Amino acid sequence: MTDKMREAAAFLREHDNYEILTHDYPDGDTLGSGYALCMVLQQMGKKARVITTSVPKDYLFLQEGVVAQDFEAETIVSVDIADEKLLGVNREKYEGRIDLCIDHHITNKVNAPLKLVEGSAAANCAILYKLFRLMDITWTRGIANCLYTGISTDTGCFRYTNTTSETMRIAADIMDIGCDTVYINKVMFETKTKKKIALEREVYDTIEYCLGDRCAIITVTLETQRAIGVSDGELEGLASIPRCIEGVQIGITMREKKPNEFKVSVRTNGNVSASALCETLGGGGHTAAAGCTVTGTPEEAKATLKAAAARFL
Amino acid sequence: MTDKMREAAAFLREHDNYEILTHDYPDGDTLGSGYALCMVLQQMGKKARVITTSVPKDYLFLQEGVVAQDFEAETIVSVDIADEKLLGVNREKYEGRIDLCIDHHITNKVNAPLKLVEGSAAANCAILYKLFRLMDITWTRGIANCLYTGISTDTGCFRYTNTTSETMRIAADIMDIGCDTVYINKVMFETKTKKKIALEREVYDTIEYCLGDRCAIITVTLETQRAIGVSDGELEGLASIPRCIEGVQIGITMREKKPNEFKVSVRTNGNVSASALCETLGGGGHTAAAGCTVTGTPEEAKATLKAAAARFL
Numbered sequence: 084m085t086d087k088m089r090e091a092a093a094f095l096r097e098h099d100n101y102e103i104l105t106h107d108y109p110d111g112d113t114l115g116s117g118y119a120l121c122m123v124l125q126q127m128g129k130k131a132r133v134i135t136t137s138v139p140k141d142y143l144f145l146q147e148g149v150v151a152q153d154f155e156a157e158t159i160v161s162v163d164i165a166d167e168k169l170l171g172v173n174r175e176k177y178e179g180r181i182d183l184c185i186d187h188h189i190t191n192k193v194n195a196p197l198k199l200v201e202g203s204a205a206a207n208c209a210i211l212y213k214l215f216r217l218m219d220i221t222w223t224r225g226i227a228n229c230l231y232t233g234i235s236t237d238t239g240c241f242r243y244t245n246t247t248s249e250t251m252r253i254a255a256d257i258m259d260i261g262c263d264t265v266y267i268n269k270v271m272f273e274t275k276t277k278k279k280i281a282l283e284r285e286v287y288d289t290i291e292y293c294l295g296d297r298c299a300i301i302t303v304t305l306e307t308q309r310a311i312g313v314s315d316g317e318l319e320g321l322a323s324i325p326r327c328i329e330g331v332q333i334g335i336t337m338r339e340k341k342p343n344e345f346k347v348s349v350r351t352n353g354n355v356s357a358s359a360l361c362e363t364l365g366g367g368g369h370t371a372a373a374g375c376t377v378t379g380t381p382e383e384a385k386a387t388l389k390a391a392a393a394r395f396l
Numbered sequence: 397m398t399d400k401m402r403e404a405a406a407f408l409r410e411h412d413n414y415e416i417l418t419h420d421y422p423d424g425d426t427l428g429s430g431y432a433l434c435m436v437l438q439q440m441g442k443k444a445r446v447i448t449t450s451v452p453k454d455y456l457f458l459q460e461g462v463v464a465q466d467f468e469a470e471t472i473v474s475v476d477i478a479d480e481k482l483l484g485v486n487r488e489k490y491e492g493r494i495d496l497c498i499d500h501h502i503t504n505k506v507n508a509p510l511k512l513v514e515g516s517a518a519a520n521c522a523i524l525y526k527l528f529r530l531m532d533i534t535w536t537r538g539i540a541n542c543l544y545t546g547i548s549t550d551t552g553c554f555r556y557t558n559t560t561s562e563t564m565r566i567a568a569d570i571m572d573i574g575c576d577t578v579y580i581n582k583v584m585f586e587t588k589t590k591k592k593i594a595l596e597r598e599v600y601d602t603i604e605y606c607l608g609d610r611c612a613i614i615t616v617t618l619e620t621q622r623a624i625g626v627s628d629g630e631l632e633g634l635a636s637i638p639r640c641i642e643g644v645q646i647g648i649t650m651r652e653k654k655p656n657e658f659k660v661s662v663r664t665n666g667n668v669s670a671s672a673l674c675e676t677l678g679g680g681g682h683t684a685a686a687g688c689t690v691t692g693t694p695e696e697a698k699a700t701l702k703a704a705a706a707r708f709l
Contacts, residue, residue, distance in 0.1 A: 287594075
């Protein structure tokens with residue numbers, strides 16, 4: 084255990100009336116962290132609530148076991164938030180007011196008097212697991228479900244490169260506490276809607292290989308989106324399709340937003356920088372995942388993207 | 397450690413000149429088991445080779461560290477083989493000759509004087525891990541890679557219902573030995589060949605929903621297999637497609653092996669037993685994943701499967 088972890092445990096014992104902040108466009112790790120910590124604090128006789136911008140339907144079960152409490156907030160804790168900019172609509176209210184920041188992003192920029200940041204943790208929930216062990220909490224299925232959800236979603240169910248042997252052992256301990264892994268894995272990793280299947284089928288027909296098959300482009304036309312009636316959730320994840328094709332270094336997804344305007348997602352393998360590529364087209368992002376907007380007819384937009392990709396291969 | 401495990405360890409020490417049998421349409425678990433055991437036996441100064449019907453390209457790396465040896469076979473071990481029928485073209489030569497059977501299928505029907513069968517193991521490679529610990533072998537990266545490949549592929553990278561906390565801890569131990577998880581996870585779970593993409597596209601067109609959409613059936617015809625020129629490796633994994641559709645409890649994959657003969661994979665959610673279903677058709681397997689062979693025209697075979705599925709819904 085680190086000194087910071089002991090400090091964080093002492094801090095949580097000493098204070099009360101907690102608001103726990105999660106990041107915008109919330110995922111399993113920020114929500115799992117938030118609700119797990121909230122249940123632990125309530126179990127200790129404290130008052131606590133989780134502040135979110137929204138909770139996607141598939142994550143609603145994480146709230147089971149949390150009691151709605153009426154109180155005036157005194158203590159602010161952020162979980163899985165690398166930067167206060169990521170507070171979304173809650174930024175104005177909470178920026179500069181965070182007392183304890185718990186996070187696993189090595190680039191953490193949150194301004195707080197006490198920070199428990201472990202960049203080597205695969206998920207923020209893995210840090211909380213160790214903190215809760217130190218605090219000797221009473222383990223419940225609800226807390227275990229929250230932590231397992233955070234760890235499994237942030238590691239792509241233990242297949243991303245951030246997964247370590249420690250991650251695996253923490254997950255094993257959580258499973259032994261008692262945790263609905265069958266339900267969670269099914270919902271998070273093993274379920275596609277019929278519309279999603281129909282969408283993938285349509286998109287497969289649009290795959291175009293270029294630049295010696297090192298680049299693959301898929302297109303989601305407005306017509307397809309309308310015909311199938313897909314939601315944003317169903318469109319999510321499509322961008323990984325071209326990148327996963329054997330030999331492809333640059334995978335491009337063109338989503339028609341309105342006639343002659345495309346939202347473009349670029350995913351890369353190996354040494355190609357997706358953000359550098361997208362920056363040449365006015366966009367940006369991360370090394371392996373970035374985006375931009377391209378206008379023109381489908382043919383013109385594709386030509387623009389191919390020319391940009393060619394400069395990076 | 398069970399008595400059977402001690403017996404198996406003693407058996408392997410006492411004998412020599414091994415042929416290790418893997419099952420037809422080999423997967424990561426049978427090949428990982430075969431090559432890991434072969435390396436362990438060679439390390440002990442024994443002569444050993446692995447007998448396969450084929451080795452899909454993606455699994456060729458498992459052979460690294462195995463030495464080709466010339467010898468007359470004396471001792472026959474089967475790994476991950478539930479039934480001698482699954483020996484494929486090697487059946488005639490080896491049926492009734494197996495001395496030691498190591499397997500994790502609870503329905504194991506192999507006829508052998510010594511059987512180490514643990515139905516609770518997520519993968520055969522998980523049994524071998526415990527056996528190798530008992531035997532106090534010298535661990536190498538090659539052996540670790542084989543065992544990790546078997547365990548990760550048989551659990552869908554730790555997301556299938558057969559994954560237990562013991563599975564997670566064994567994987568953690570293997571990662572600590574030193575193992576190429578980044579490479580293995582990329583190849584096994586994050587890469588699709590162009591042919592695989594073409595195959596999925598064709599298969600999406602064959603999805604048939606029945607029994608109130610609680611059952612979905614996909615068909616891979618000989619024509620599709622020939623037209624795309626797919627390998628066994630590319631066919632693997634298709635079976636998870638129908639099961640992953642929202643609301644589907646029984647997902648069935650019919651692969652035409654020759655005219656009017658189908659290799660059937662059944663995958664189930666919830667309370668439906670895939671092995672019980674397949675046993676009614678002369679097959680077997682695990683609770684959530686099982687198989688059988690069905691003959692007849694495509695329509696007849698499908699009718700047979702629908703009738704069998706109906707009894708379990």
